[in-house]
Amino acid sequence: MDGSKRRDGSGSDFLVLRLGEVPQGERTAWLTGRIRESIGDGVLGTGDRLPASRTLAAELGVSRGVVTEAYQRLVDEGHVVGRGRGGTVVVSRPVSAPASGPVPTPDSAAGIFDDLGADDVVDRLRAVPARIDLSPGVPDLTAFPRAAWLRAEREVLGARSASDLGYGDPRGAPALRRAVSRWVARNRGISVDPDDILVVAGAAQAFFLLAHVLREGGTTRVGMEEPGSFGARQQLRRLGLDPVPVPVDADGLRVDDLRTSGVRAVMTTPAHQFPTGVVLGGARRRELTAWVEEGGLVLEDDYDAEHRYDRAPVPALRATLGDGVAYVGSVSKLLAPALRTGWLVAPRSLRSSLVRLKRDVDLGNPVLAQLVLAHLMESGALERQLRALRTRHRNRRDAMVAALGERLPDATVRGAAAGLHLVVTLPDGIDDTLVARAALERGVKLHPLSLHRQLPGAPGLVMGYAAHPPGVVTEGIGLVADSIEGVLDKT
Known part of the structure; x- marks a missing residue:
């Protein structure tokens, strides 16, 4: 009818x-x-x-x-x-908040924001229980397509012979590399041969491999967006590289400052800069192209580019700069971080060294999981998952923006057009770590913007909205606003 x-x-x-x-x-x-x-x-x-x-x-x-x-x-x-x-x-179990009221902060978290330079501060913060987790980068784990994954597992196992259960190619299963080549072509504008793709255990391993190979080649300093990811910065330091801050403004990475820094490699998040959420502008892309043509190398972290709501898609830098870019993507924000599956498309000059190191580290990712993921990609299930997530995340984003408009009407909100988090500026002179501590005491976990800075800058908060339904997001923002008011009353 x-x-x-x-x-x-x-x-x-x-x-x-x-x-x-x-x-x-x-x-x-x-x-x-x-x-x-x-x-x-x-x-x-x-x-x-x-x-x-x-x-x-x-x-x-x-x-x-x-x-x-x-x-x-x-x-x-x-x-x-x-x-x-x-x-x-x-059968799914929605994320919901327990009865209202703050959760007592464990003793181990009492001084968690006292030393933002501590190597384990993010690990400690991640381990702290909170009633409402607004940490950036946390996807909606309840949205994992369990039935589709199980169905794909059955089909994969039913179609494979015993010989398919061996160690496999350290570069990754051919089926997944083919699927990834089609995925990045459709969604990120990248034309790449499957043989040029290296399957890795998430973006963290990709940058681990790149850092080792670059250091062996004589690189000691790598440009790092300022502000930029604390976790990526600390990883570079642990691997013996010096992260050099390169400022970011409303148009993204400042290529003029990149030039004056003297570095020959830079890590960047051009599609949705972390944490500010800005997109690398057209003029900056042209400036970066010139820098690459002069011998520079871009390490592109495409961490949440597929999650966009109110703007047109922007192609990956790899799509236009080709071999001047080492491109990294993963399914951590599309499916779940627990899969530990990503991909690296590196310059030709680095590939053999990267594959050799990957073989030495783990002999390659688990093959069965790769085959299941390849099936999801090729069957269209991952496309459907992405469409579903966009709708869900947009609703949660809208709830956070609305709650901020009501409770913090004078705040500047950035990064709302895409991604899984927002950045909110705070009044000059306020200590954003005190706000983060006060919020944690009220049962809400988030990141102070200063955690992701190497240089002094305006205070702010970095808050994710993907992990909770709109009602919980709204409640969380109310508690954050109360925390800000409490800190202001004491200053």
Whole structure:
């Protein structure tokens, strides 16, 4: 039954669904999104049954195929399962906050912000329990497509012979390298041969391998965006390289400062700079092209480029600068950090050294997981996962922006057009580490912007929104605002 034949205002009592002006070609995505949001927000709990597809289709005035496809997408994402005559049942467990009230901060966290230069400060902060975790870089782990992964595992195992269960190629399984080459071509504009891809245990291992090879080649200093990722900076230091701060402004990395620094390699996050969220502008890209042509090397961390909401996509630097870029991507923000799977496309001059080192380190990533991921990429399941995440993350982003507008109307919010986190500036003179400590005492975990600085700069907060449903995000921002007010009252 087509919706145009129904009277205006038709809909279902289930979730108070109203089709409204949703175009016919977008009805499946709309219905999937509405049910997914209700699961994430706790409106639908584990064990709740969805209406029969025929019943819901009749109430909404749509074809049954719209509802069955929406249900199947939710099955693929791991949110629901079909139980035959038992119906379609919610099985995912939404992230929810316990009863209100601050969680006592453990003694081990009492001085966690006292020394932001400590090598283990991020590890210690990550280990501290908090009722609401607004740490940047934390994806929505409840969105992992369990059913699709299990189905892919069964298909992969059923199609493989015993000989496929050996150590494999240290560069990575050919099937995954082919899938990655297609993925980065479609989503990041990069044309690369599968043989030029090195599968790694996440972005951290990619930069570990690059740092070792560069150091062996005589490199001692690497440019680092300022502000820039504390974790990446500390990793370079542990590997014997000196991270040289290169300022970032509203157009991204300042290439004029890069030139005056004298470094011949720079680590950058051009698609969504961490932590400020700015995009490397066109003029800066042209300046960086000239710097590369003069012998510079760009280490491109494309850590969350696929997550964009309010702006057009920007191509990876590797797509335009070619062999002057060592490109790093991963599925940590698309699926889960626990998979420890990423890829490195390096300049030709470095590849043999990188492969040799990768072989010495671990003989290559686990093959079965690579084959399952390749299946998800080639089947379109990962594309569907990305579309679902964009909708979910946009809603959570909107909740954080709205809460900031209400509770901190004078604050400047940056980085909202893409990614999984926002940066909020604080009044001059306030200590952002005191705000972070006060927030942690109220049960909210976040990063002070000063954690990601090497040089003095304006105070701020770096807050992720992906891990919690909108209601919890809103509550968290309220507690952060209370923390800021408390610190201001004491100054």
